[in-house]
Amino acid sequence: MKGFKEFLARGNVIDLAVAVIIGAAFTAIVNALVEGIFNPLIAAIFNADDIATATWQIGSISFGIGSVIAAIINFLLIAAVVYFVIVLPINKMNEAAYVRKHGHKPEDEEVPPSDNELLVEIRDLLAAQKGEIK
Structure with a gap:
């Protein structure tokens, strides 16, 4: 029971609850956007009354691609918003x-040479010592 109390006290549960609530509210916004704007546009492109009835006819085969x-x-709308509203910031x-902590950007740091680069450098140094400079 003590571990459970510590888990609750850390705030992870509250963060998770907030994320679920915000996610549900955001899903409602995206669904309204898709249902109110994109679905009618797609249905109009395929001359369908409803996106669920939008089909693509190839010969005698009819593909119901509207819902797909x-x-x-x-999915693309949710992914874009998650990236631009959460990940990027x-x-x-x-x-x-x-x-602020290091005084420079992470990519400004010098990248150490790879193992292969070090081995080539050692080989060249040994060859130079022996007078076998290529």
Whole structure:
């Protein structure tokens, strides 16, 4: 029971609860956007009354692609918002914190040579010592 109390006290549960609530609210916004704007546009492109009835006819075969397209659009919208609203700002904040702590950007650090580069350098130094400079 003590471990459970510590888990609750850390704040992870509250953060998770907030994320779930915000996610549910955001899902409602994205669903309204897809249902209100994108689905009617896709249905109009395929001359369908409803996106679920939008089909692509090839010969005698009819593909019901309207709902698939709507799901793809829904996924892309959610992914774009998550990236631009959550991931990108957090990356910028992390980079700013790194600059404040270290005085430079992470990519400004010198990258150590790879194992192969070190071995080539050692080989060249040994060859130079023996007078076998290529």
